[in-house]
Amino acid sequence: MVANGEQGTNDRAANELSILQQQIRQCRLCQQQGYIPVAHPIVSGRSTDRILVIGQAPGHRSIEKDQPFSGPGGMVLQHWLEAAGFPPGYLHEHTYLSSLTRCDPGKHPNGNGDRKPGKPELLLCRPYLEAELRIVQPKVVLLLGTMAIETFFGPVKLAQIIGKYQERDGLLLLPLPHPSGVSRWLNDPEHKELHQQALMILARWRSLYSL
DSSP states (O other): OOOHHHHHHHHHHHHHHHHHHHHHHHOOHHHHTTSSSSOOOOOBOOTTOSEEEEESOOOHHHHHHTSTTOSHHHHHHHHHHHHTTOOTTHHHHHEEEEESSSSOOOBOTTSSSBOOOOHHHHHHHHHHHHHHHHHHOOSEEEEEHHHHHHHHHOSOOHHHHTTOOEEETTEEEEEEOOOOSSOOGGGSHHHHHHHHHHHHHHHHHHHHTTO
């Protein structure tokens, strides 16, 4: 049973998050400043989610389906969660899905994968991410890929940070490689071992914190 005070706090967080998500969906800043041709920001998650995922930016499949991690990367990430003991469907049903920018930045000019959002785009979206972290107050944050990791850890090589975590004011930050088909980082056996260490940490947290 949820106490009245706790229920009131939950209701306020849910209302505040609903307003924020509406603001994100209505944002056209990157389009207005010419960084992307058409803005289509997407959001997904609840104020009660205990895990928050931060990726680089949504891809075109996610924009088409209006849901983050709707492409192959989402399937890979769900597989990783299941390897850590989470049930099927957990990614979209119980995880808050965020990213450094909220619109598809488009293809890389050389045609190989997606374009990385530039610093001005990251700065425009940063207040939304900070607000989500403040409202949702997750226990665990999964940082996917170099850009998300370096946003919180500064310049670092994946091999130096995957398999480790950091706690900041009760928030557990766990770096993971990006679940992208373009990435070849996990082809290295030593990198795979580091990745397995990270999933073991996540599995331990799932049990310890009832995630």
